[in-house]
Amino acid sequence: MSNNYNYQRTRFIKSISHLKYLPTYGIEIAFIGSSNTGKSSILNTITQQKNLAKTSKTAGRTRFINIFEIKDGIRLVDLPGYGYAKVPKFIQHKWQNIVNEYLQTRTCLKGLIISMDIRHPLKDMDIKIIKWAITMHIPILILLTKADKLTYNKQKNQAIVVSNKLKLIDNVTNDVQVVNFSSLKRIGVDKLQFKLDEWFKIHNI
Numbered sequence: 001m002s003n004n005y006n007y008q009r010t011r012f013i014k015s016i017s018h019l020k021y022l023p024t025y026g027i028e029i030a031f032i033g034s035s036n037t038g039k040s041s042i043l044n045t046i047t048q049q050k051n052l053a054k055t056s057k058t059a060g061r062t063r064f065i066n067i068f069e070i071k072d073g074i075r076l077v078d079l080p081g082y083g084y085a086k087v088p089k090f091i092q093h094k095w096q097n098i099v100n101e102y103l104q105t106r107t108c109l110k111g112l113i114i115s116m117d118i119r120h121p122l123k124d125m126d127i128k129i130i131k132w133a134i135t136m137h138i139p140i141l142i143l144l145t146k147a148d149k150l151t152y153n154k155q156k157n158q159a160i161v162v163s164n165k166l167k168l169i170d171n172v173t174n175d176v177q178v179v180n181f182s183s184l185k186r187i188g189v190d191k192l193q194f195k196l197d198e199w200f201k202i203h204n205i
């Protein structure tokens with residue numbers, strides 16, 4: 001099935017440090033996850049633009065909410081990463097506050113892509129966000145990123161392990177889809193686009 005949205009035409013709108021600068025209409029899918037799990041790379045990969053979202057070798061650099069537009073009223077949002085030890089606690093809190101506020105108040109938010117390094121999945125914060133999203137009826141897709149770091153068999157096994165662990169979490173009654181992803185090897189790109197298409201279509205845009 002071909003994609004209905006032209007992700008290659010995605011353009012950067014702005015970086016914001018406060019929610020009051022967010023657009024007030026349309027719908028958004030947000031990317032969330034620990035720092036350095038490859039969130040910005042995912043955005044570059046699905047849009048086939050090398051430098052759309054700035055990637056970083058130094059984790060924790062993305063302090064702002066970065067807004068991208070696929071077309072008018074349809075946006076992708078790169079949220080600041082959480083849990084980078086080398087950043088002072090008070091700064092971490094500031095970043096997390098904006099993310100918390102975004103999650104709690106943003107009515108445009110129609111789906112969450114949660115990125116977890118395939119080698120270190122389901123950290124405490126990941127589980128908190130998964131539980132929260134399910135309670136709020138926000139659809140989620142879990143990407144196990146940097147899948148290229150494991151052999152094919154280990155990748156497959158890890159996706160099963162994560163799916164099974166999710167089933168043990170309270171509230172996770174509906175099946176949460178877990179997809180192995182690699183920006184480097186372009187693993188899982190079609191599945192991610194398919195999911196985004198599906199979510200956008202629900203809202204008839």
Ligand SMILES: Nc1nc2c(ncn2[C@@H]2O[C@H](COP(=O)(O)OP(=O)(O)O)[C@@H](O)[C@H]2O)c(=O)[nH]1
Nearest residue numbers: 035036037038039040041055056146182183184
């Ligand atoms: N091996 C591998 N490295 C990746 C992949 N995606 C991102 N990286 C690397 O991981 C680091 C963090 O990536 P970035 O996209 O900036 O992560 P973010 O902090 O979550 O936005 C960078 O050094 C990337 O080159 C991937 O699919 N495979």
Ligand SMILES: [Mg+2]
Nearest residue numbers: 039040054062
């Ligand atoms: Mg980033």
